[in-house]
Amino acid sequence: MKPVFQLQQVNVRFGKGARALHALRDINLHIAAGERVALIGANGCGKSTLLRVLHGLLLPSSGQLQRDDSRGHAMVFQRPYLMRMSAQNNVALGLWLRGTSWTKAKREAEAALHRVGLAEHAPRPAHKLSGGQQQRVALARAWAMQPGVLMLDEPTSSLDPHAKREVEALIQQFAAADPDMTLAFASHNLGQVKRLATRVVYLEQGRILADLPVQEFFGSQVLQKHYPQAHAFVKGELV
Amino acid sequence: MTSFTDSAATALDLITSLDPNLMAIVARSLWVSAWATLLACVLGLVLGALLGVGRFAGRNAVLAVLNTFLAVPSVVVGLVVYLLLSRTGPLGYLGWLFSFKAMVFAQTILVLPVVTALTRQVVEDAEGLHGEQLQSLGAPSLLRSLLLAWDERYALLTVVLAAFGRAISEVGAVMIVGGNIDGFTRVMTTAIALETSKGDLPLALGLGMVLLLVVLLLNLLVASLRRWREGEEGAQGAVAPLEVGV
Numbered sequence: 430m431k432p433v434f435q436l437q438q439v440n441v442r443f444g445k446g447a448r449a450l451h452a453l454r455d456i457n458l459h460i461a462a463g464e465r466v467a468l469i470g471a472n473g474c475g476k477s478t479l480l481r482v483l484h485g486l487l488l489p490s491s492g493q494l495q496r497d498d499s500r501g502h503a504m505v506f507q508r509p510y511l512m513r514m515s516a517q518n519n520v521a522l523g524l525w526l527r528g529t530s531w532t533k534a535k536r537e538a539e540a541a542l543h544r545v546g547l548a549e550h551a552p553r554p555a556h557k558l559s560g561g562q563q564q565r566v567a568l569a570r571a572w573a574m575q576p577g578v579l580m581l582d583e584p585t586s587s588l589d590p591h592a593k594r595e596v597e598a599l600i601q602q603f604a605a606a607d608p609d610m611t612l613a614f615a616s617h618n619l620g621q622v623k624r625l626a627t628r629v630v631y632l633e634q635g636r637i638l639a640d641l642p643v644q645e646f647f648g649s650q651v652l653q654k655h656y657p658q659a660h661a662f663v664k665g666e667l668v
Numbered sequence: 669m670t671s672f673t674d675s676a677a678t679a680l681d682l683i684t685s686l687d688p689n690l691m692a693i694v695a696r697s698l699w700v701s702a703w704a705t706l707l708a709c710v711l712g713l714v715l716g717a718l719l720g721v722g723r724f725a726g727r728n729a730v731l732a733v734l735n736t737f738l739a740v741p742s743v744v745v746g747l748v749v750y751l752l753l754s755r756t757g758p759l760g761y762l763g764w765l766f767s768f769k770a771m772v773f774a775q776t777i778l779v780l781p782v783v784t785a786l787t788r789q790v791v792e793d794a795e796g797l798h799g800e801q802l803q804s805l806g807a808p809s810l811l812r813s814l815l816l817a818w819d820e821r822y823a824l825l826t827v828v829l830a831a832f833g834r835a836i837s838e839v840g841a842v843m844i845v846g847g848n849i850d851g852f853t854r855v856m857t858t859a860i861a862l863e864t865s866k867g868d869l870p871l872a873l874g875l876g877m878v879l880l881l882v883v884l885l886l887n888l889l890v891a892s893l894r895r896w897r898e899g900e901e902g903a904q905g906a907v908a909p910l911e912v913g914v
Contacts, residue, residue: 486800503804510798512819522815526806570805 432497433578433611434460434483439492441478441635452478454635456492462577465604465612467626467643469619471662474632476615480504480580483613500577501527507583509567511555516542516566519555523570541573542566545599561592568599579603581614585621597621619666623647631659671869678870679877690871694878697855700768700842701835704775708783708835709828713817716787721795721813734788737781746844749774753845766847771855774841779831786827790820822897826890833886837879 441453453475460466460483468476481487482494484504503523511519520538525531542551545565550558555566564584571579581600585593601624604612616622622629622643629646631639639646639656646652652660682690719730751757753765753773764770794816802812817824839857846853848862856875863872 481800484804486804504801506801506804510801512815513821523805526811 431462432459432495433462433464434458434497434613435493435495436482436489437493439482439489439494441475441482441487442490452635453482453489456635456637458630458637458640460611460613462497462611463609465625465627466614467622467629468613468615468632469617469622469629469662470632475635476632477582478635479632480582480613480615483578484580497577501574502578502580503571503574503576504580504582505564505567505571505584507587509563511558511563511566513554513556515552516547516555516558516562517551519566520570520573524573527574537573538569541569544572545569546595559592561588561595564588564592564596565599568596568603572603575607576610578611578613581612581616583615583617586617593618593621597624600625617666619647619663631656631662633658633662675869675873679874682870682874683877687874690874690878692851693854693856693859693875696768696853697836697857697879698882700771700855701775701832703772704779704835705828705832707772707776708779708831712780712783712831713787713824713827714814716784716789717791717813717817718810719784719788720791721799721809721816723809731788734781734785738785740778740781741840742778742838743840743844745778746774746841749777749841749845765845766849766853768846768853770845771842771853774845775835775838778838778841779835782834783827783831786830787817787824790823790827791816794820822893825893829886829890829893833883836882 436456436458439453439456439458440451443450443452456479458479468479470476478487482489483496484502485496486504512522514522517535517538520541521531521534524534524537529537539548539551542548545568547558547562547565547569550562555563558566568584584600585596588596600612600614604610604625612625614625616625626643629639629641629643630637631646639652639659641651641656646659647663652663719727719734749770750765752759753762753770754760755765762769764773791813795812798816798819799812802815807815837857839861842848842853842855843858843861846855846858848854848858854862856879860872860875860879863869863875
């Protein structure tokens with residue numbers, strides 16, 4: 430498969446000198462088109478930083494990053510930022526910023542909101558929607574861009590269980606609708622990782638300590654034998 | 669005390685009878701400060717928004733200068749504008765000294781740093797919280813600053829009102845560049861200073877009451893805006909605490 434991301438010895442440091450924070454250390458990662466990669470690890474391990482590097486929001490301090498930009502990238506954050514305007518305009522804004530005319534963007538936004546089950550909420554002020562609905566608007570905004578790569582930074586961690594299921598179902602729906610779409614997401618929810626990912630990357634203190642297909646990660650002794658730290662993390666999370 | 673109560677009673681008479689002299693001064697004051705606030709906002713909101721998002725060499729120095737200008741006394745602004753507009757000054761050819769325009773110019777200079785600095789703070793905070801998401805949608809920094817300023821429009825409305833409050837209550841700058849000419853450049857604050865020194869306390873007190881009333885109305889407006897905004901924010905979708913599930 431064609432690589433979408435290729436990272437070689439990528440490091441990210443915040444700040445300078447002795448007080449610098451080394452957020453990513455010697456990351457080597459190859460992600461092919463259509464892969465569904467879950468980034469897991471404890472808080473502060475570098476999952477979000479890695480997603481930001483992949484999305485182009487952060488530049489590596491050193492190392493090489495190759496990215497296939499032939500199809501667009503979109504990212505959904507843990508707490509989506511929706512402007513003080515209608516849900517439809519929020520979705521249209523994303524398209525308009527990528528060069529679509531406002532009229533066409535509004536039309537496509539309507540279709541995207543319909544797809545996430547929020548058609549009737551299109552004219553409502555986005556910030557008056559519930560947390561789950563806001564995340565669905567954010568997903569609609571990302572989906573409307575028809576991205577080749579969709580990045581999700583803990584998209585359900587601030588939602589209640591019902592909203593979490595809705596949002597997760599939508600992600601599955603998007604992924605099923607476009608098998609070529611690459612999905613990279615950070616999550617603390619191992620059940621969600623099992624359901625959505627085909628591959629799991631475990632990070633600790635900015636390093637990748639395990640990178641395995643999802644079945645091997647969860648369903649064999651490989652983790653316990655060769656990746657004791659990742660195994661301890663998974664055990665801890667499952668308790 | 670008798671003199672105060674007598675003066676207050678006469679002042680109230682002047683206000684309730686809509687004394688033409690008093691009303692002319694009040695109208696001129698409002699007009700000068702409204703123009704100054706408008707001009708300062710046109711420039712200051714954009715400049716502040718750009719400073720809130722832009723990162724460039726020397727930005728910290730610019731911010732230090734800007735914050736210093738927040739504390740510049742109005743008489744100093746008046747003096748500088750006087751020098752600029754005086755016959756031998758670089759803008760002397762405009763012939764604005766001791767005119768309505770000179771007062772607007774001086775007050776604009778006075779409140780421009782207020783609008784710029786407060787807007788910068790509002791937009792920078794918004795950029796810290798949401799800038800990354802706008803960037804991820806493809807918004808370059810210039811567009812991002814304008815979008816964030818637009819999104820923070822209610823907070824910026826408070827900035828506008830604060831700027832108007834600063835403009836209408838200052839006396840030093842308009843006194844120096846306007847000259848306090850009766851029926852021409854006399855505004856509330858300069859008239860209060862003059863009438864007090866002349867001993868015409870009722871008019872001074874009447875103007876003082878109107879000025880207080882204007883400032884009070886502004887404060888009420890700011891408070892209602894804040895309450896309304898908090899109501900809007902409170903209506904946002906509730907977000908459940910962090911959950912970790914399987």
